[in-house]
Amino acid sequence: MRVAVTGTPGTGKTSATALLEDEFAVAHLNDEVRDREFWTERDEERDSLVVDVQKLAAWVDEEYGEAGDSDDDGGDVTVVESHLAHLLSADRVVVLRCRPDVLESRLLDRGENEAKAAENRESEALDVILAEAVEENGVDSVYEIETTDRSPAAVAEAIRAVVAGDREPSAGTVDYLEYL
Numbered sequence: 001m002r003v004a005v006t007g008t009p010g011t012g013k014t015s016a017t018a019l020l021e022d023e024f025a026v027a028h029l030n031d032e033v034r035d036r037e038f039w040t041e042r043d044e045e046r047d048s049l050v051v052d053v054q055k056l057a058a059w060v061d062e063e064y065g066e067a068g069d070s071d072d073d074g075g076d077v078t079v080v081e082s083h084l085a086h087l088l089s090a091d092r093v094v095v096l097r098c099r100p101d102v103l104e105s106r107l108l109d110r111g112e113n114e115a116k117a118a119e120n121r122e123s124e125a126l127d128v129i130l131a132e133a134v135e136e137n138g139v140d141s142v143y144e145i146e147t148t149d150r151s152p153a154a155v156a157e158a159i160r161a162v163v164a165g166d167r168e169p170s171a172g173t174v175d176y177l178e179y180l
Contacts, residue, residue: 010098093137
């Protein structure tokens with residue numbers, strides 16, 4: 001089973017999934033994009049790489065098998081983590097969410113510039129990644145997890161519940177429109 005863990009930068013994907021590495025195969029896709037050069041150009045304005053999603057998806061399928069290859073019993077689980085993970089084939093998609101003002105503070109604290117932090121704050125308020133995840137994977141495969149006041153360990157536990165089938169799909173349960 002492949003579980004995509006996605007969300008706007010700053011929602012806690014890397015911190016939470018790092019705590020799952022002893023239990024599941026975990027691919028931190030942003031590292032792979034840089035290390036394996038799965039990008040086509042550098043966006044200087046945003047200080048980011050433009051990812052070749054097709055090459056990344058092909059590598060994930062080759063390295064970890066295709067989504068749906070194993071039973072959904074949690075036995076053979078790959079967790080793919082990135083703000084782009086929802087664009088890859090997955091059995092379940094976990095969208096981490098964080099209150100936009102807190103998200104912006106987290107990004108500024110880790111050294112992002114103000115424009116990039118503000119853009120991500122707005123993206124989170126507008127549910128951009130959630131909408132893409134539902135469009136790509138269907139509403140019945142998407143699970144939102146609110147991370148604003150949760151520790152990485154609590155978020156990891158919520159992801160484990162998704163893997164185990166102990167949590168129902170929950171797309172559309174978090175609303176941040178008031179932050180626009």
